[in-house]
Amino acid sequence: MRHVIAILIENEAGALSRVAGLFSARGYNIESLTVAPTEDPSLSRMTLVTRGSEDVVEQITKQLNKLIDVVKLIDLEDIVHIERELMLVKIKTTDKIREELRSVVEIFRGKIIDVTPTSYVIEMTGTSDKLDAFIATLDKNSIIEVVRSGATGISRGEKGLHL
Amino acid sequence: MCHLGEKVKYFECKLTIIVHINVIFQLLEGGNVELNGAQIVIQSLKDEGVEYIFGYPGGAVLHLYDALFQQEDVKHILVRHEQGATHAADGYARSTGKPGVVLVTSGPGATNAVTGIATAYMDSIPLVVLSGQVPSPVIGSDAFQEVDMVGITRPCVKHNFLVKDVTKIAEIIKKAFHIATTGRPGPVVIDIPKDITDPSVKVPYHYPKKIEMRSYHPATSGNKGQIKKAVELLLTAQRPVIYSGGGVVLGEGSQELIELAHLLGYPVTQTLMGLGAFPATDKQFIGMLGMHGTYEANMTMHESDLILAIGARFDDRVTGKLDMFCPYAKIIHVDIDPASISKTVKVDVPIVGEVKLVIRQILEGLKDAKYKIDKKSSEMWWQQINQWRSIECLEFDRQSIAIKPQFVIEQLYEVTKGDAFVTSDVGQHQMWAAQYYPFDKPRRWINSGGLGTMGFGLPAAIGVKLAHQNSDVACVTGDASIQMCIQELSTALQYNTPIKIINLNNSYMGMVRQWQEFSYQSRYSHSYMETIPDFVKLAEAYGHVGIRIEKPEDVRPALERAFAMKDKTVFLDILTDRTENVYPMIESGKSHHDMKLRVAIGTTTDRELS
Numbered sequence: 001m002r003h004v005i006a007i008l009i010e011n012e013a014g015a016l017s018r019v020a021g022l023f024s025a026r027g028y029n030i031e032s033l034t035v036a037p038t039e040d041p042s043l044s045r046m047t048l049v050t051r052g053s054e055d056v057v058e059q060i061t062k063q064l065n066k067l068i069d070v071v072k073l074i075d076l077e078d079i080v081h082i083e084r085e086l087m088l089v090k091i092k093t094t095d096k097i098r099e100e101l102r103s104v105v106e107i108f109r110g111k112i113i114d115v116t117p118t119s120y121v122i123e124m125t126g127t128s129d130k131l132d133a134f135i136a137t138l139d140k141n142s143i144i145e146v147v148r149s150g151a152t153g154i155s156r157g158e159k160g161l162h163l
Numbered sequence: 164m165c166h167l168g169e170k171v172k173y174f175e176c177k178l179t180i181i182v183h184i185n186v187i188f189q190l191l192e193g194g195n196v197e198l199n200g201a202q203i204v205i206q207s208l209k210d211e212g213v214e215y216i217f218g219y220p221g222g223a224v225l226h227l228y229d230a231l232f233q234q235e236d237v238k239h240i241l242v243r244h245e246q247g248a249t250h251a252a253d254g255y256a257r258s259t260g261k262p263g264v265v266l267v268t269s270g271p272g273a274t275n276a277v278t279g280i281a282t283a284y285m286d287s288i289p290l291v292v293l294s295g296q297v298p299s300p301v302i303g304s305d306a307f308q309e310v311d312m313v314g315i316t317r318p319c320v321k322h323n324f325l326v327k328d329v330t331k332i333a334e335i336i337k338k339a340f341h342i343a344t345t346g347r348p349g350p351v352v353i354d355i356p357k358d359i360t361d362p363s364v365k366v367p368y369h370y371p372k373k374i375e376m377r378s379y380h381p382a383t384s385g386n387k388g389q390i391k392k393a394v395e396l397l398l399t400a401q402r403p404v405i406y407s408g409g410g411v412v413l414g415e416g417s418q419e420l421i422e423l424a425h426l427l428g429y430p431v432t433q434t435l436m437g438l439g440a441f442p443a444t445d446k447q448f449i450g451m452l453g454m455h456g457t458y459e460a461n462m463t464m465h466e467s468d469l470i471l472a473i474g475a476r477f478d479d480r481v482t483g484k485l486d487m488f489c490p491y492a493k494i495i496h497v498d499i500d501p502a503s504i505s506k507t508v509k510v511d512v513p514i515v516g517e518v519k520l521v522i523r524q525i526l527e528g529l530k531d532a533k534y535k536i537d538k539k540s541s542e543m544w545w546q547q548i549n550q551w552r553s554i555e556c557l558e559f560d561r562q563s564i565a566i567k568p569q570f571v572i573e574q575l576y577e578v579t580k581g582d583a584f585v586t587s588d589v590g591q592h593q594m595w596a597a598q599y600y601p602f603d604k605p606r607r608w609i610n611s612g613g614l615g616t617m618g619f620g621l622p623a624a625i626g627v628k629l630a631h632q633n634s635d636v637a638c639v640t641g642d643a644s645i646q647m648c649i650q651e652l653s654t655a656l657q658y659n660t661p662i663k664i665i666n667l668n669n670s671y672m673g674m675v676r677q678w679q680e681f682s683y684q685s686r687y688s689h690s691y692m693e694t695i696p697d698f699v700k701l702a703e704a705y706g707h708v709g710i711r712i713e714k715p716e717d718v719r720p721a722l723e724r725a726f727a728m729k730d731k732t733v734f735l736d737i738l739t740d741r742t743e744n745v746y747p748m749i750e751s752g753k754s755h756h757d758m759k760l761r762v763a764i765g766t767t768t769d770r771e772l773s
């Protein structure tokens with residue numbers, strides 16, 4: 001099962017390597033990991049996507065909680081939540097495909113944010129599935145570069161992960 | 164010139180005394196004292212109540228050593244290798260319950276300490292390790308004696324810090340002691356760049372009395388609902404067993420465990436790390452469990468319908484093959500660390516909390532409960548257990564003309580009246596010490612269980628002796644293990660820590676040889692050393708007493724002689740039966756009811772009982 005774990009962690013040097021080190025030392029897998037400071041500069045927020053059986057994910061959350069720098073965490077899988085990922089794609093274009101590409105980008109609610117005579121850079125946000133689906137519509141040979149941020153997530157409703 | 168030099172020295176000495184008096188006055192007045200980083204480190208240790216610091220100097224910690232030199236409250240124990248410092252501090256911590264403190268220099272000093280840090284980590288022992296680091300401006304430049312200590316130790320510490328600001332030292336030290344000693348204890352490393360301890364930079368000093376950390380709140384008492392469930396299971400079980408571990412020792416829960424076990428009347432087994440928390444001479448004690456546990460302990464576990472696990476972590480040396488582990492049992496698991504619960508074995512009633520408090524809660528629950536203990540089924544269960552006991556799985560050949568190692572441990576027990584602190588190294592001798600020295604008190608049995616570190620025993624014994632100067636301290640070791648930290652014999656002389664070294668010398672890495680005998684058709688690949696030193700001469704060279712013992716009848720008198728020499732470290736080199744094996748044994752991949760027992764005396768085949 002895929003799990004999205006949101007973590008509030010002290011914004012200290014080495015905090016990221018404690019999390020990454022835990023995963024490699026205990027043989028857990030990380031699908032993606034994003035991190036940035038929050039509105040409170042002493043705290044960072046991490047979003048970690050992992051896969052594993054219920055037992056393994058339970059161990060992962062316990063082991064993460066055990067890290068001294070981790071202040072709080074939730075497994076978003078346990079609650080109603082929203083997930084978003086940002087993707088930038090650079091595509092080789094020819095006159096023939098430009099028109100069609102523009103309409104596909106529109107269907108996926110993406111934006112073309114850079115244009116040259118021979119290329120587009122497309123910006124798109126959405127769930128990771130949606131981004132996969134967009135990539136699948138492209139001709140593989142036309143893709144120059146794909147950059148994905150990894151998923152971030154937040155719970156729906158009034159409640160939230162804060163101090 | 165010479166005359167002048169002496170005058171200057173005298174003047175300097177006087178000056179430092181005056182500086183000291185000034186500091187004391189400022190402290191008394193409660194005013195903010197100005198100290199340099201090195202002084203802050205040492206003053207913080209003083210304020211934390213640290214008695215001993217085990218260390219070894221070097222470039223990056225010279226400022227710290229200079230600050231140490233100018234005071235006498237924190238006593239420095241100079242070891243001969245940094246691994247010895249960590250083990251000695253560890254032995255001090257295990258035998259007292261107080262944190263052990265270590266000071267090493269950067270680079271090789273720091274890496275030498277890593278084995279000892281990992282040893283403490285695996286057994287949840289509170290240590291605070293101060294390591295020197297190259298000056299902040301050159302960190303990351305591959306400077307002389309630079310290693311990334313925070314990176315290297317990250318997977319084997321409870322937490323670590325790199326000090327970046329001299330004004331933060333006191334707070335970080337307070338945090339380190341707080342983290343090391345609370346919750347599930349463990350080692351904490353503080354890496355201190357040399358510029359942070361610069362004598363010319365002085366800042367106000369204040370050591371916090373208490374510390375709050377928003378990210379760290381260890382559990383205390385157990386969940387009431389879970390306690391209720393546990394009490395109900397405990398009172399309705401037909402074939403219950405209490406399985407307790409090192410957590411009861413660390414959590415000072417021994418008295419509570421004894422009370423609970425006596426109230427219930429259930430059998431108690433303990434892990435290697437738990438020995439002593441419940442008295443081994445109590446009739447409810449059925450011995451250690453696991454790979455080299457007793458037949459009755461392992462069979463009781465296997466056949467039980469309820470396990471009350473307290474401060475134990477279902478380690479692989481305890482469980483054997485996981486999918487055959489205790490097939491009929493419901494499990495209640497009490498532990499301070501939520502991550503230890505349901506890690507390897509799924510449990511039915513998890514209780515997170517301090518063992519002492521949780522056992523108290525269970526005791527209260529039992530007093531209020533509507534059920535009473537079923538005496539009848541308890542009797543039947545004990546009948547079964549006593550039948551397993553009657554196999555006498557720990558019997559050995561007492562007529563042997565070679566010295567049996569088990570006999571030596573039995574004699575050690577008698578000579579010390581069961582009241583010694585016993586440290587050990589790793590191997591067969593460790594198992595024999597655990598099996599044949601019945602510990603009745605916690606913190607008496609000091610060994611490296613989790614990491615299994617050869618070289619632990621001697622330095623640990625020095626740490627124990629410093630803390631318990633009027634008690635007998637024995638180090639049970641083997642001819643291979645003792646050579647891993649033999650240099651600490653020199654430390655033992657310098658600080659006058661008279662310990663008794665019981666070397667069960669079989670001229671083999673016995674435990675390795677045993678596995679090779681059982682699993683590799685006796686192909687003894689590199690488990691034998693042809694050039695074992697003359698330990699008697701070696702002990703004498705280090706300034707101690709050495710005695711060699713070759714006959715069973717000489718064992719007892721030699722032990723008596725050794726322990727009578729109260730102020731001497733004595734090295735007893737005891738030549739034991741080279742072919743002896745540790746029994747019972749659950750070979751890896753097998754389950755609790757599938758034990759290899761000693762060949763019945765006078766027959767030739769293994770007894771495979773199940």
Ligand SMILES: Cc1ncc(C[n+]2csc(CCOP(=O)(O)OP(=O)(O)O)c2C)c(N)n1
Pocket residue numbers: 588589590591592593615616617618640641642643644645667669671672673674675
């Ligand atoms: C540092 C270290 N290296 C290797 C081992 C693997 N090992 C476990 S027991 C053992 C042999 C110990 O021999 P000895 O100290 O003579 O004790 P004996 O088993 O003979 O009692 C070895 C090599 C270890 N535990 N620790």
